[in-house]
Amino acid sequence: MTTVTAVTGNAGDADNPYALSHLDALESEAVHIFREVAGEFERPVILFSGGKDSIVMLHLALKAFAPAAVPFSLLHVDTGHNFPEVLDYRDRTVERHGLRLHVASVQDFIDRGELRERPDGTRNPLQTVPLLDAIEKGRFDAVFGGGRRDEEKARAKERVFSLRDEFGGWDPRRQRPELWQLYNGKHSPGEHVRVFPLSNWTELDVWQYIAREKIELPAIYYAHEREVFARNGMWLAPGEWGGPKDGESLETRQVRYRTVGDMSCTGAVDSDAGTIEAVIAEIAVSRLTERGATRADDKMSEAAMEDRKREGYF
Amino acid sequence: MSTTTHTDALDAVDAGAASLLRFATAGSVDDGKSTLVGRLLHDSKSVLADQLEAVEHASRNRGQEAPDLALLTDGLRAEREQGITIDVAYRYFATPRRRFILADTPGHVQYTRNMVTGASTAELAVVLVDARNGVVEQTRRHAAVAALLRVPHVVLAVNKMDLADYAEPVFAAIAEEFTTYAASLGVPEITAIPISALAGDNVVSPSANMDWYGGPTVLEHLETVPVVTDPGDDPGRFPVQYVIRPQTAEHPDYRGYAGQIASGVLRVGDAVTVLPSGRTSTIEAIDALGQAVDVAWAPQSVTVRLADDIDVSRGDLIAPTATAPGVTQDIEATVCHVADRPLAVGQRVLLKHTTRTVKAIVKDIPSRLTLDDLSQHPAPGELAANDIGRVVVRTAEPLALDAYADSRRTGSFLLIDPADGTTLTAGMAGDAFAQAAAEAAPADGADDEGWDF
Secondary structure, eight states: OOOOOOSOOOOOOTTOTTOOOHHHHHHHHHHHHHHHHHHHOSSEEEEOOSSHHHHHHHHHHHHHHTTSOOSOEEEEEEOSOOOHHHHHHHHHHHHHTTOOEEEEEHHHHHHTTSSOOOTTOOOGGGGHHHHHHHHHHHTOSEEEOOOOTTSOTTGGGOOSEEEEOTTOOOOGGGOOOOOTTOOOOOOOTTOEEEEOTTTTOOHHHHHHHHHHHTOOOOGGGSOEEEEEEEETTEEEOOBTTTBSOTTOOOEEEEEEESSOOOTTTBOEEEOOOOSHHHHHHHHHHOSSOHHHHHBSGGGSOTTHHHHHHHHTOO | OOOOOHHHHHHHHHGGGSEEEEEEEEOOTTSOHHHHHHHHHHHTTOSOHHHHHHHHHHHHHTTOSSOOTHHHHOOSHHHHHHTSOOSOEEEEEEOSSEEEEEEEOOOSGGGHHHHHHHHHTOSEEEEEEETTTOSOHHHHHHHHHHHHTTOSEEEEEEEOGGGGTTOHHHHHHHHHHHHHHHHHTTOSEEEEEEOBTTTTBTTTBOOSSOTTOOSOOHHHHHHHSOOOOOGGGSOOBEEOOEEEOOOSSSSTTOOEEEEEOOBSEEETTOEEEEETTTEEEEEEEEESSSSEESEEETTOEEEEEESSOOOOOTTOEEEEGGGOOOOEEEEEEEEEEOSSSOEETTOEEEEEETTEEEEEEEEEEEEEEETTTTEEEEOOSEEOTTOEEEEEEEEEEEEOOOOTTTOTTTSEEEEEOTTTOOEEEEEEESOSSOHHHHHHSOSSSOOGGGTOO
16 A cells, blocks of 8 residues: 545546647647737847747747737847858748848947957857847847747746846846746836747757648758768858868768757758658657757856856847 | 667657646755656656766766766756755656656745745646655645645655665655645645655656555656646636737738636637626637637637627636626735745735736735744734735726636736836735645634634
């Protein structure tokens, strides 16, 4: 005699006709978050990079307000080192849905001398300044990001509604407790709120949802032949950003991308997954996390993400 | 150590149609909560090679010989430095049977608000006890928070059984004491499991050391506990979030009310009342994110259209007329104060309930609860951070509020500082503990006031 089950049990069961699949539950929750922001903020904006998470975000926003238009504009922080396929996807998407796109350009800041190129050529950490500048100039009070808590241990601490101070900073020790589904979006002038509707999604959830909803992605997410070179254990794509250097040699490999970001720090993985089913099967057995496999910038230190987020990174 | 097989992982993929369990863990500092969480993640193959490598690397840097699984869950610099969990973190893992969202909550008494945060969305709470110490104050505190938040299922994990000779009487005594206590608070379902998180007994794999135990492992219980209550039993509640009016050539007259069904079921043809105005109409159509449906239920996000062109806006509640709630401007509730600055009688606040935010004033704080022994302190005047107490609030406008006992979604609210937007207090309308509390109260001549403080 072992299990001590006391008092009246709940008689719900797995065959309940009212059960929702986990994807339906996540979709419903994300739509709720979009509508809360639409109801409570003056000038929200969706961060849109043309990566899969922001594409899923936009898809959810389109569903949340249909048959009306999405009541938000898009903001892309352009590092100047983007994959051409992704920029093309971005522009087609904006046009197809009649959206408005703001672009904050890292290159412009460098050209004006307001940012300095890093010795390693990585522009990912440089995005914070143009982002905060765009938020201030656009007077955006809510900024949707596609960040997921499963990505990284500092992100696991992130609230769905995350208040940022007038410097865009995140203070993890002073976060508002977030209870039930009662999201508190109150903020003072100058402050803004980052909103993460995909907080509770995992990489696999995102891919399963993309499959279920038949969402088009930039082709680089699927296996293709590409010229790459090896650096720090990753396959990087050549480009004006500064690769390959002496001693690094190009070779043609069949690869795909698990994340899409700045070319200087986003690696490809060897893959023959040319369809979404194959991608899902590949992720399911992968022994590496998405960011561990393909993001150089998270490897800089144990608290790299936390430190960047404190400064205003998304 | 288990290895991932392709079959397992592909089965997990098929869990696309599976259900989702949100659960929270609670335990005192040295009860082994991080080890349990680490073991659950690790043995369910949810820790990937690069994460484990990072933990091994960091452990070596700290001069530790074995990988410290707590580093998997302590995500903040300050947490790693101090070796304690400060804030709630959310973890994700899956088995072929179910997806899990784990709210990993700190156990310190000064972080009661964080356990309240984790428990607010949890369908199950795991309370950890050290087999050598048995039920201690902190255990009672965790049980009380689970009961206050009305978490439907509670698991008592009696940990460190390896240090108690895997002895059944040790487990049985702790299980009985806890079950009696938690049941008296109205916790509807309690399952006790003897484990060793360190050795892996009964966490994911059944223990060879406790053949006297015939119940489920922790993971097996998490996979099979029923999570869907029957929305057909609950009254329909639909807080309006946003009014959708395309005003396009294609949809010139479309006017839809967007929201997430908070409880119950909505059907096309239902006679409904809009609160607080009291206007009535009929549900003409329900759009479930792109698909017209005849019926929808909690927690689906939908858009509802009504047959009559009446005034409905964000903050209103649409409910079937037959089961519509009353409206009130006077709320008595149990609250957990979550801000560092105190909440005082006479304070002016904002009250956020579902999609409606109204002005309110704290009229009275009749009592403060000591979680250790559930004793009440009358008229404390104010509540400090992490205090739990009874509060009476008067709102500037009427609210369609249910008792928290009937609906966690429409019976909960926040108090917010109107000056800077700080979340001050989390509130649960109506009685504090479930009715079972009063019925099971000790027959020492007192009535239920010991519980319903």
